[in-house]
Amino acid sequence: xxxxxxxxxxKKRIAVIIEDIELFLLYALLTAFIAGIVVASICGxxxxxxxxxxxxxxxxxxxxxxxxxxxxxVPVAMILGFGWYGVTALLMDSFAGQPDEAVFLEGFVxxxxxxxxxxxxxxxxxxxxxxxxxxxxxxxxxxxxRVMVVSSPxxxxxxxxxxxxxxxxxxxxTYNFDLLPNNYLRNNNIAAAVRPVPDGITFIHLAGASPxxxxxxxxxxxxxxxxxxxxxxxALIRGMAFGxxxxxxxxxxxxxxxxxxxxxxxxSGLHIGYIVLIGTAxxxxxxxxxxxxLWTGPLITAGLVVFFALVVGASPSVRRAxxxxxxxxxxxxxxVRHRAGYALxxxxxxxxxxxxxxxxxxxxxxxxxxxxxxxxxxxxxRQLIPSRVLAISLAAQLMTMPILAYFFSTVSLIGVLLSxxxxxxxxxxxxxxxxxxxxxFFGLAYIPLVGAGLLAELIYKVTEIFAALPNMFTxxxxxxxxxxxxxxxxxxxxxxxxxxxxxxxxAEEMRDYYGGSGYVRKN
Amino acid sequence: MYVKTxxxxxxxxxxxxVCLIIAAGLLLLPAWIRNDRDFELTMLDIGQGDCFLIRADxxxxxxxxxxxxxxxxxxxxxxxxxxMRTLGIDELDIVFNTHPDxxxxxxxxxxxxxxxxxxxxxxxxxxxxxxxxxxxxxAEERAVSxxxxxxxxxxxxxxxxxxxxxxxxxxxxxxxxxxxEGSLVLHIKYRELDVLLTxxxxxxxxxxxxxxxxxxxxxxxxxxxxGSSNNYNAEWYDNFAPQAVLVSVGRDNxxxxxxxxxxxxxxxxxxxxxxxxxxxxxxxxxxxxxLSIHTVL
Numbered sequence: 094x095x096x097x098x099x100x101x102x103x104k105k106r107i108a109v110i111i112e113d114i115e116l117f118l119l120y121a122l123l124t125a126f127i128a129g130i131v132v133a134s135i136c137g138x139x140x141x142x143x144x145x146x147x148x149x150x151x152x153x154x155x156x157x158x159x160x161x162x163x164x165x166x167v168p169v170a171m172i173l174g175f176g177w178y179g180v181t182a183l184l185m186d187s188f189a190g191q192p193d194e195a196v197f198l199e200g201f202v203x204x205x206x207x208x209x210x211x212x213x214x215x216x217x218x219x220x221x222x223x224x225x226x227x228x229x230x231x232x233x234x235x236x237x238x239r240v241m242v243v244s245s246p247x248x249x250x251x252x253x254x255x256x257x258x259x260x261x262x263x264x265x266x267t268y269n270f271d272l273l274p275n276n277y278l279r280n281n282n283i284a285a286a287v288r289p290v291p292d293g294i295t296f297i298h299l300a301g302a303s304p305x306x307x308x309x310x311x312x313x314x315x316x317x318x319x320x321x322x323x324x325x326x327x328a329l330i331r332g333m334a335f336g337x338x339x340x341x342x343x344x345x346x347x348x349x350x351x352x353x354x355x356x357x358x359x360x361s362g363l364h365i366g367y368i369v370l371i372g373t374a375x376x377x378x379x380x381x382x383x384x385x386x387l388w389t390g391p392l393i394t395a396g397l398v399v400f401f402a403l404v405v406g407a408s409p410s411v412r413r414a415x416x417x418x419x420x421x422x423x424x425x426x427x428x429v430r431h432r433a434g435y436a437l438x439x440x441x442x443x444x445x446x447x448x449x450x451x452x453x454x455x456x457x458x459x460x461x462x463x464x465x466x467x468x469x470x471x472x473x474x475r476q477l478i479p480s481r482v483l484a485i486s487l488a489a490q491l492m493t494m495p496i497l498a499y500f501f502s503t504v505s506l507i508g509v510l511l512s513x514x515x516x517x518x519x520x521x522x523x524x525x526x527x528x529x530x531x532x533x534f535f536g537l538a539y540i541p542l543v544g545a546g547l548l549a550e551l552i553y554k555v556t557e558i559f560a561a562l563p564n565m566f567t568x569x570x571x572x573x574x575x576x577x578x579x580x581x582x583x584x585x586x587x588x589x590x591x592x593x594x595x596x597x598x599x600a601e602e603m604r605d606y607y608g609g610s611g612y613v614r615k616n
Numbered sequence: 617m618y619v620k621t622x623x624x625x626x627x628x629x630x631x632x633x634v635c636l637i638i639a640a641g642l643l644l645l646p647a648w649i650r651n652d653r654d655f656e657l658t659m660l661d662i663g664q665g666d667c668f669l670i671r672a673d674x675x676x677x678x679x680x681x682x683x684x685x686x687x688x689x690x691x692x693x694x695x696x697x698x699x700m701r702t703l704g705i706d707e708l709d710i711v712f713n714t715h716p717d718x719x720x721x722x723x724x725x726x727x728x729x730x731x732x733x734x735x736x737x738x739x740x741x742x743x744x745x746x747x748x749x750x751x752x753x754x755a756e757e758r759a760v761s762x763x764x765x766x767x768x769x770x771x772x773x774x775x776x777x778x779x780x781x782x783x784x785x786x787x788x789x790x791x792x793x794x795x796x797e798g799s800l801v802l803h804i805k806y807r808e809l810d811v812l813l814t815x816x817x818x819x820x821x822x823x824x825x826x827x828x829x830x831x832x833x834x835x836x837x838x839x840x841x842x843g844s845s846n847n848y849n850a851e852w853y854d855n856f857a858p859q860a861v862l863v864s865v866g867r868d869n870x871x872x873x874x875x876x877x878x879x880x881x882x883x884x885x886x887x888x889x890x891x892x893x894x895x896x897x898x899x900x901x902x903x904x905x906x907l908s909i910h911t912v913l
Contacts, residue, residue: 192868266867267661268896268912269695271702343693343730476629491636498643502701568701569647580639587635594625594632601624 119438122170126445129174130452133182146176177449181282184238188284190261196287198240198257199297200230202249204407224248227283228255238284245289250309252300258293262286271571273500282450308403314533315526319542326546329553333519334526334545335405336360345553350501351566352556353490353508357519361410361460362467365398365418367523372397391426395419404530409444409451410460416440417464433468437461455500459493466492470584473591476598482513491584495577498569507565511556518552521545647704655777655806655902657836660699661892661912662691664842664866664873665719668813669700672806673774676700677710679802679813683722692723697730699897708733709773712765714800714815715790716745724751733760737771739800740764741789765800767825776807783817783825796841801825809902812856814840818847831855835907836900838862839889843874853881860890860900860909867893 150172157165190196204227225243242257249255262285268274278286300306312335319327328340338346338358349355357363372394380390395418402415417436424431441461444451451457471481471488478484490509498504525545529538559565572580655672662682670677678700682691700708711733713721728736728751736755742748755762766786771779783801784790790798799815810833817825817840837858841847842865861882865873874891882889888909890898896912 193870267663267691267695267892269661269699270658270897270899270910270912272695272698343689343726347730476625477633491639494640494643502698504640504643504647567644567647568704568706569643570702570704572643572646576642580642583635583639583642587632587639590628590632590635594628597625597628 118166119435121167123438123441125167125170126174126177126442127452129171129176130178130445130449131174132171133175133178134453146172146179150176174445174449177446181449185279185282185284188232188236188238188240189234190232190285190287192261194261195290196259196261197233198228198230198259198287199255200228200240201254202226202251202300203229203239205248205251227281228257230257239282241278241281241283241286242294243286243288245294247294249294249296250300251305252303253296254298256295256297257287257289259287259289262288271502279450281454282448304400305403308400311530311533312404315529315538315542318529318533318536318538319546321539322542322546323550325553326550329549330522330526330542330545332358333522333549334360334364336364336408336411337406348553348557348560350503351505352511352560353497353505353566354512354515354556356459356463356489356493356512357515359408359410359456359460360405360414362414362417362464363516363520364405364523365401365411365414367520367527368398368401369394369418369422371524371527387428388426391422395422395426398422401527409448409454409457412444412447413437413440413457413460413464416443437464437468455496458496462492462496463489466490470588473588473595476591476594482517483509486510486512486516495572495580498572499577502568502571503566504569505566507559507562511559515552515556518548522549522552653901653903655809657804657811657900658699659838659862659864659890659892659898659900660695661897662695662723662864664869664871665691665722666714666815666838666842666864667691667696667723668838668864669696669703670804671703671705672777675709675773675777676705676707677712677773677779678708678724678727679712680714680720680815681711681723681725681727683718683720688718688722689726692726696723696727700731706732710735710737710771710779711760712779712800712802713738713748713751714802714813715739715795715798716742716748716751717795717816718747720815721747721751725754728754728758728760733758735761735763737763737765737800739766739784739798741784741787741798742791742795743789744791745795778805779803780805782829783821797821799840803829806902808905809836809907810834811836811838811900813838816841818844822847822849822852826852826855832857834858836860836862838864839874839878841873842869842871843878843889843891844871845875845877848875848877848881850881858887859907861887862898863889863891865891865893869893 150169153165153169153172157169205224224245224247225241226245226249227239227241229237229239231237242259243262266274278284316331319330322330324340325345328338328342328345331337331340336359341349341358346355349358373390376390376393379385380387398415398418402411405411417433417440420436420439421431421433444457448457466488467485469488470491471485474484474488475481478487487509490505490512494504522545525541525548528541529545532538532541653671656670658669660667660669660682663684665682665684666680667682668679670679678696681696684690708727708731711724711727713724713736715721716738724736727733733755736751738748738752752762765781767781767783768786769781771781773779780803781800782803784798788798796816796818799817799821801815801817802813804811804813812826812829812831812834814822814825814837822840832855834856835858837856837860839847839861843863863874863878874889879889890909890911892898894913898912899910901908901910
């Protein structure tokens, strides 16, 4: 059988599967899965439930497959969410080390942190130039899980195998009015923080050559070439192009939050979109010349997207945007219809399976809410706002507003207007930074970085002016769950009405096109 | 160009717009119609350290900013500043630093950097404190007016709301080993309510600081130095008859704060101790001349 024939049959089969899956069912499954996680969290999960739960989920799955009754998948998803949270909680809670106790760990590095929002990274940097990283490891008692090493004198690479002798660091948990308990470690699926004793880190095996190592080399080269720029420009380029907000001062972060444009400092769909755009343009130019098959374009572009994700790190927004972009490229390569809504839900499932506790993390929630707003709402909002760019900005802001109010007590009014302007300008910074990545192999990264730095500083100065205007943002109390539910119900009603309005407009246009009345010529 | 004369979609657009306005209003309304109390003091749970926020008559003052040993500003970034934002505070009238130990001054670096502040008030007799000098430089950069406080100074924020500095005496000098003795002791008075905040005050300074103060009038008393046993002084405590005693400490702190003798003393007298390690943050509200106390846990 010819390869092209196999590919053709596969394409048809996948097309059928994708078309068969109803969007509402996907939404229901995701909602049930999230509900399971939340319920398990609220109830305080009992580890004794895990085995019966997983057996029940298996039985339910078999039944619904036999009966071809997809509705049964909803309780299955809820049980899975519940059990998934339980497995994660069990892994964390079973860590035996108590604060100030000595522990011995062995494992490999899964995350090297440089981000400011990771406050353990800040903690380490303030303590005699230490580093922090997360290990997937095993302790002397056979416990397996994730531990964050703080105040490390050395910065390992992802994939390095280490042995660490350290002291369990006391993680302070605090409880305040109108604020969530301070539980950074738990939200990141990390059992404990450990501070290594002097000479307590031993490298067993260094990470070999890999795409990740190459990506990190590119990142380090660009950062090294950036060192000659003023601090503010470095901080802004790092944030806008690499999602690394570690160099931003608290004041700068506040201004960006108040003006509602902090989102451009999280690598997301905007950045990945530029990569897809550039990759597609290059491949469309070269593919016919090289006589490559049609699917090579999306494949190579997907490779670029993955490489960029490795350069910038694995934050929730990067993972979400990467999964969505890969889904779109896959559909294009296979010649099947792509639906952004499906891709968004699948991305949410994959990320929650990897990190179930991210459901409580603002970065994850904001990234998905903004993407959902753009995918579902921006089209209908054009009934109210003719400008496409403004409609997209408003759609994202409307979806994220309650989350911002809940986690950051800030409601930015200027964000709707400022965001489209900034997004366009930041696009040029991102493109220049991408050029710098390419030129870093030839030692010429400095050239585009100068332009990127000046532009980034100009954007920030404009933002400062907007932040100084009166009543551009307001601090508010954390909205209750009831208020948030009510908010989203109202948003849903608004979108339903706009959808209706859109249908009426479309019908009227059709009627007029076929000779009806209702329009008069304006003199 | 064509315009519609009978666009049937308009009612739907109007309903949608109204829904969006109401939705936004749901989030903004609490900010516009905040239920401001006459006087509100919050002892924030910032782990081991002190941080008190007071709001009264439209004025906001902060006393210390906490500070973890390993990361000075972490609690300010994650608790103090976000909490002030939930209250809608966009400017502080006065920030007091009782003394330049990390668990009191640390978080103020983030507060002065990010929260517009009219005045920073410190005692200037800590000659060798690099941290205080650094904070003063930051205040200068942020155009915050700096004032040196000493015993006898009165900050009148309104007719009803005053802050009086009881200690230390002007001209005293303290080294790193004796910063605690040099803590600012603040007598906060709002109408008939009297609050005494004592920083890490210890030793003989406890007696001299409250010389001339009618201690029996104090309604809310902060235990000096996080209720440390080293500061246990029954003779000094006997002077007071507070309705509430405050202790700001971290959970399972390695210093053993608060001391069991301190706890026993107040329990024997039947006076409730509010501790951040057990109660979380504590809010003292004085409204219509009535005192009420609320805790998170």
